[in-house]
Amino acid sequence: xxxxxxxxxxxxxxxxxxxxxxxxxxxxxxxxxxxxxxxxxxxxxxxxxxxxxxxxxxxxxxxxxxxxxxxxxxxxxxxxxxxxxxxxxxxxxxxxxxxxxxxxxxxxxxxxxxxxxxxxxxxxxxxxxxxx
Amino acid sequence: xxxxxxxxxxxxxxxxxxxxxxxxxxxxxxxxxxxxxxxxxxxxxxxxxxxxxxxxxxxxxxxxxxxxxxxxxxxx
Numbered sequence: 001x002x003x004x005x006x007x008x009x010x011x012x013x014x015x016x017x018x019x020x021x022x023x024x025x026x027x028x029x030x031x032x033x034x035x036x037x038x039x040x041x042x043x044x045x046x047x048x049x050x051x052x053x054x055x056x057x058x059x060x061x062x063x064x065x066x067x068x069x070x071x072x073x074x075x076x077x078x079x080x081x082x083x084x085x086x087x088x089x090x091x092x093x094x095x096x097x098x099x100x101x102x103x104x105x106x107x108x109x110x111x112x113x114x115x116x117x118x119x120x121x122x123x124x125x126x127x128x129x130x131x132x
Numbered sequence: 133x134x135x136x137x138x139x140x141x142x143x144x145x146x147x148x149x150x151x152x153x154x155x156x157x158x159x160x161x162x163x164x165x166x167x168x169x170x171x172x173x174x175x176x177x178x179x180x181x182x183x184x185x186x187x188x189x190x191x192x193x194x195x196x197x198x199x200x201x202x203x204x205x206x207x208x
Contacts, residue, residue: 012195014180044180055178055191062194063180 013041013090013123014059014066016049016077023111024071024094024101031115032069040120041067050080060086067092067123069115072101090126092119133163133207134189138174139182147197148183155203163207 015035017028032043046068048056060066060081067090068077081088095101097118099111137152139145149167156163168174177186181195187206192198 012181042180045178048178053178055184055194056180058191059178059180059184059194062196064195 012063012065014063015041015043015069015119016046016060016066016081017043017069018046018071018077020071020074020076021103022071022101023104023107024099026071026105027094027099027107027111027115028069028071028077030107030112031119034112035116035119041065041123046077046080049084049086052084057084057086060084065089065123065127067119069119070094090122092122094118133161133187135163135165135207136168136186137165138168138177138179138184138186140169140171140174142182144197145183148185151198151200152185152203155200156207158200159204159207161207 015032017032018025019029035041036043044059045056049060068081068088069092070077071094073093073095075093078088078091094115097114099114135152135156137145137149139148149165152165156165174182177184177191179191179194183197184194185192185198185203192206193202
C-alpha cells in the first residue's frame with residue numbers, strides 16, 4: 001500500500017519475493033522484509049499481481065525499478081509477472097547463489113545476509129546501467 | 133464518469149489533480165473528480181505509491197504525474 005507520497009526512483013524499489021514453501025522461498029521473503037525495514041526498497045504483494053488485481057498489476061507496470069526474487073529455478077515470481085504482462089526488470093535467483101533448496105525453514109543468518117547482498121548488488125548494477 | 137486522484141497531498145499529487153482537471157475540461161467530458169487523501173482508502177486500491185489515478189474504478193497510473201494526453205486517452 002502507499003506508505004509514502006510520490007514514489008519515484010531513490011530507494012522506492014519494488015521488491016517482489018516468491019515467498020515459496022522452501023528454505024529459498026522463505027529466504028527471499030525474509031530478505032525482502034529486512035531490506036524494506038532498512039529502507040532499501042519496499043516489499044510489494046506478488047500475490048496481488050498473481051491474482052491480477054488491477055491496482056497491483058498497474059503499480060508493477062509503472063514502477064521505475066523493481067526486483068523479482070525467486071528461490072529456485074521453477075521461477076514462480078518471474079512466471080507470475082510474465083502472465084500478468086509485467087516486464088521483468090532486476091532479477092535474482094537464489095539457487096544461483098549456491099544456496100541449495102530444501103525444506104528446512106530455520107533460516108541461517110549468513111544466508112539471509114548473502115541474499116540481501118546479492119539483491120542490493122543486482123539493483124545497483126541495473127541502476128548504473130540505466131544511468132549510462 | 134468517476135475520476136479519483138489518490139494522494140495525501142504532496143506537490144506531485146496536486147500537479148496530478150491539476151492535469152486531470154485540465155484534461156477533463158479540454159476534452160469536454162462530464163466527470164466527477166474526487167481527491168482521495170486518506171491513506172487507508174488509498175491502500176484499498178492496491179497501489180504501490182502515489183499519485184495514482186483511477187477512472188471508473190480502474191487504476192490507470194501509479195507513482196507518477198500523467199501527461200494531459202494520457203488522461204485524455206483514458207477518458208475518451
